[in-house]
């Protein structure tokens with residue numbers, strides 16, 4: 001695209017470029033001036049709790065929601081002017097499946113391809129390929145209605161790829177799926193990434209972000225509160241290990257003063273205490289040495305959940 | 319126990335109906351006004367003019383004006399159409415769209431109670447519609463006798479139930495509402511037009527007249543008309559035939575509705 | 586998959602003007618038609634059954650009622666058999682009903698309930714393309730019915746003039762006007778109950794707009810009011826064409842209905858955009 005791009009000079013031209021990106025609904029700030037760049041081939045995540053502004057951001061990137069203020073360039077183009085041309089090169093998986101329930105699986109893909117002017121025969125060929133990819137080939141002539149939630153999700157993802165998009169936008173791709181279905185999906189998405197498709201996804205699951213994202217931003221209340229690779233975020237905002245203590249109901253408050261000084265940092269949640277330190281076992285031993293007897297003691301590696309807690313003072317999934 | 323459960327179902331329907339009460343009453347009122355004005359008065363001028371009808375009414379219509387002829391037939395036919403509407407999508411709603419019937423059978427209410435309570439509610443709705451219709455007819459001065467017209471109301475409601483009950487039974491077997499347009503297009507609309515609502519069937523070919531016997535609407539309209547015109551006495555046997563057909567459809571339909579809904583909900 | 590090229594050209598000056606008028610691109614809008622045709626492959630019975638309704642009406646009203654009415658004055662004051670009088674009006678009302686069903690119920694479903702248009706908008710199609718494509722589909726569907734109805738009219742000897750050839754495009758114009766208007770109105774509806782307003786507008790029109798008897802029975806003021814309804818425009822136009830009493834007023838009817846449809850279309854494009862592209 002020979003569009004005078006606003007992408008910051010020098011390095012790899014970014015596929016998506018946002019500066020001061022803002023979305024207002026009336027007087028409410030859903031997205032409050034965020035900056036980010038997504039490079040070609042990258043897998044980029046927006047992580048955040050309900051209402052953080054992830055979907056609002058994704059819809060602006062998808063060129064279906066006008067930007068309230070700031071700059072947004074997608075594939076070098078301005079969504080306000082070149083919406084149709086941008087959408088022609090995106091694949092969109094919305095937060096809620098919106099398949100065409102009046103059609104069969106295969107027809108869903110072919111008809112969706114028609115919206116991109118993909119010829120019937122070519123659409124049919126790609127549809128069959130994608131149904132294989134989504135492991136739905138044996139259901140190709142059934143109505144969408146009869147699919148399970150996980151199957152619908154896979155079909156939505158397959159549909160998003162019918163136009164061989166440069167960028168795939170996935171809004172909470174695995175929410176509501178059982179663990180097995182999630183793993184199948186992760187596997188499919190990982191395959192796409194290997195094939196060079198740029199993935200932009202939102203999630204509130206830490207493990208998902210760790211699995212799928214090269215780089216991510218943590219959003220809260222419309223702002224970006226941290227940015228980096230999953231591991232660098234962990235390194236920056238938490239310790240290597242966490243010791244989780246659960247006390248018998250009603251005794252946690254009394255135990256707190258005794259814990260003082262045992263770890264680098266202590267987070268108190270209503271139902272448990274999180275102790276951050278390089279070596280969780282040492283903390284656990286210290287707890288016992290001070291004569292405390294929690295009901296359970298769990299030593300684990302820290303995750304993005306801990307990052308989020310540190311950044312916002314709130315647990316991610318409340 | 320069962321009777322009170324049926325009453326609970328009826329209450330539920332009435333409560334839901336309250337939300338749409340105003341719009342519904344308005345159209346129950348507007349509909350007869352429009353039809354009687356346009357077809358009865360407007361078109362009636364041409365019909366009566368063609369038959370050189372005088373003060374003694376239209377000789378082609380047994381001595382009443384077209385408006386008077388139309389009123390009782392349209393009463394029964396309108397109730398029939400409302401019956402079809404009330405027994406299609408609302409039933410689908412309970413089973414498929416919002417699945418409230420499943421919530422009900424998780425309580426002491428049984429599938430049979432749901433079927434009977436719903437049919438009782440439809441009867442009440444149709445009675446409202448028929449009464450409003452009759453009031454409009456009287457306002458138009460379109461009934462030779464107010465008392466006789468009121469006596470035709472139960473016949474109109476029974477005609478409605480002769481459709482509602484079998485249609486509820488049918489709806490209880492459906493996976494979605496896709497078949498309903500066909501019910502309207504192939505059953506209620508043609509019957510509305512061709513069961514003697516707007517014109518006597520006497521002039522039509524014999525096979526058509528014979529086919530009319532299969533239409534509960536035709537029986538309903540014929541009976542409503544003979545009651546409204548005080549003509550039952552002239553052929554009480556025929557009136558009983560009409561009544562028997564209507565009762566057969568309503569009763570058989572009710573039995574089927576109960577059975578189908580039980581099969582559908584209790585698995 | 587980098588390198589797949591865009592098939593969507595940059596909007597030029599003409600396209601922009603058209604967009605400002607609320608008219609989409611036919612090349613993109615046609616995909617809505619294709620999708621609808623695909624859907625009806627599964628439910629062809631519904632599509633097919635729509636053809637019977639006007640035929641039942643024609644038999645019942647034209648012949649059954651015709652037996653009571655005899656003949657009435659058609660356009661130009663010539664007495665015609667009642668069936669000849671009522672048939673073109675039924676054609677117009679069936680074109681109206683078809684367009685309104687598609688334009689209000691089906692449109693409302695896809696716009697508010699099903700969120701189908703939201704999906705489509707994430708592809709290169711714009712709200713204007715959707716509006717154009719959906720109206721195009723309503724015309725294809727309505728056109729099939731009109732065609733069938735005209736053939737039946739001709740077979741029954743209810744067509745008395747070669748001008749009736751033009752009744753087909755004229756019926757499409759009726760569908761265009763009502764389809765656009767209905768879709769435009771449907772964008773303002775919030776719940777299914779609101780759709781009752783549609784029948785509150787169409788039933789009186791159907792009964793009163795000179796469909797079943799000549800409008801000269803009305804007092805002058807009422808008659809003029811009724812002649813301003815879009816259905817009267819369609820009925821009068823079709824009646825003049827099938828009976829051959831053609832005059833220049835037909836052009837007025839065509840213009841009226843085309844403008845109605847165009848206004849509807851531009852409302853649809855704007856409202857769909859404003860609602861779904863928020």
Ligand SMILES: Nc1ncnc2c1ncn2[C@@H]1O[C@H](COP(=O)(O)OP(=O)(O)OP(=O)(O)O)[C@@H](O)[C@H]1O
Nearest residue numbers: 025030048049050051052053054055056057095863
């Ligand atoms: N169309 C809208 N009109 C008004 N407010 C909106 C609209 N869409 C979103 N919002 C508000 O914007 C805020 C951000 O919403 P958004 O959907 O972007 O959050 P999210 O991060 O995707 O949350 P979730 O994890 O629940 O999907 C919320 O407070 C939401 O209520």
Ligand SMILES: [Mg+2]
Nearest residue numbers: 054055056095
């Ligand atoms: Mg969201």
